[in-house]
Amino acid sequence: MKAEIRGSDAFSYVDLTLAPGDSVVAESDAMSSMSADLDLQARFNGGFFAGLLRKYLAGETLFVNVFKNNTKAPRSLTLVQPTPGGIRALELHNNTFYLQPGAYLASTEGLKLGVGFAGFVSWIAGEGLFRTVVKGSGTLWYGAYGALLDKEIDGEYIVDNSHLVAYEPGIKLRLQLAGGIFSSLFGGEGLVTRVSGKGRVVIQTRSLSGLTGWINPKLS
Amino acid sequence: MQVEFIHRPGNTAATLLLAAGESCTTESGAMIAMSGQLDIETTTHKRGKGGLLKAAKRLFGGESFFLNHFTARSGPGEVLLGTALAGDMMDYTLDGDALLVQAGSFVACEQGVEIDTTWQGFKNLLSGESLFWLKLSGRGKVVLSSFGAIYPIEVDGEHIVDTGHIVAFQETLEFSLTKAGKSWLHSMLGGEGLVCKFKGRGTVWCQSHNPGSFGMSLRPTLKPRK
16 A cells, blocks of 8 residues: 655645555545545444444544455545644554544554543543544554644643644643633633653644634624 | 736635736636726626526526626736635636536636536535536636645546545546445445546546535534524
8 A cells, every 4th residue: 555645734635545455444534536446335433332432432433434445456545634734644563642532534454443531631621531542553644733743742741722633652631721820811821731751742733623712703 | 818826735826917908707706906907897797698697507506696807908917816715726728628617616717718507417416516517618727726735636437536525627527426335325324425426538626625524623613503
């Protein structure tokens, strides 16, 4: 399988070429175009119960699609995300990665998706009570609204609410006020997430709740 | 007419440079700025062609009722055009062939281009797309816009494009509405629903982002409609 992320940071999409016998798992509605003779099969997102959990708890869809090339020649598939922004590919070698709700886009068959309890801190911070846990070996594609920033953490770091996209298992989340009571309430930052530990966090430069927060007062 | 694109792909605007005597037609509301000496005329139709009926059809096509015509009568000038959704633009030169354009993707065309609204049958109604497509034919440049990046697909045989991701396609292609997989059940469960299948030889231009899907992702935190 060949994969290329195109469309710049602003409008990333994934162009895949599936060799005969190759298959890829993608989030519901992620396909924008494909060869007409690729086979598509919907399946529960990690089993029926895990699928239900992921839909209601982790903000993902109940079903995922498996695209398989059962022909004798390479076939093309383009996967996209609903929000304009960056997409990253990550190779996992028997390790774990946490995704925030909505960040999952696609993965190869060697990866398992599950739901993990992210803790009440994550929930209050607007990051969801649960997170998607990706385990195994293979390639994971995930995306965001806006550009993606990587940050290697060793110690502590602060991320504004709803800007966290993904993090490694060595990271813990804690909630706190952005500053003192006054600057937290009036500085527009409010609650922030304090991430601590050792590992990588991925941050998105925009947030959907930021956009709707700007639109809402203008709606009559 | 010369076309230049600036600030691609995130904040694309098109600059149309008109030589003396040239004119162009644009979607109403697309103009950002223009030279002072250009004449503007707003009509419900392509100048000299059709009339109210064509305008009414265009309204169904998801386009606006009115079109603007810019003419460089007293020397050359420029028009800057932009769109509401963030994304890229493309130009295409018609040479007797025809393009079918998704409603909302039309930005501008040269004077030699015919704009018509075509009925594509009830299949379009089902696809969640608008009922009509704009058919651009004749000779001259056209400018189209998208939500997100634009990628062309050279179809030779069959190719599937999800509804909501089509910008335009060459008229040489046949299109039908169908399921994405072998079974209807899997297409529906998997959230792909109905897709467009293109057959034949020609180019389809796709947009990387679906306005409907982006809208749905705003829904959980958007204030309810009163």
